[in-house]
Amino acid sequence: MKKITAFIFTLGLSASYAFASDIGCSVCEEEWRECTMQNGDRSPFCIGSYKNCLKVCEIGA
DSSP states (O other), X not given: OHHHHHHHHHXXXXXXXXXXXXXXXXXXXXXXXXXXXXXXXXXXXXXXXXHHHHHHHHHHO
């Protein structure tokens, strides 16, 4: 079940990357909160996804 959740989260995060520059970096924090609620606070998946989101956000800024 966690793999399915992670996959769905990744799809959502990928879509978020596409418009992160338009709505600001707050989308990264929202995705981070959702991920940590589902996968735990120290999930490597959440940490990596959050860092990638911030990188994309900075590029788009």
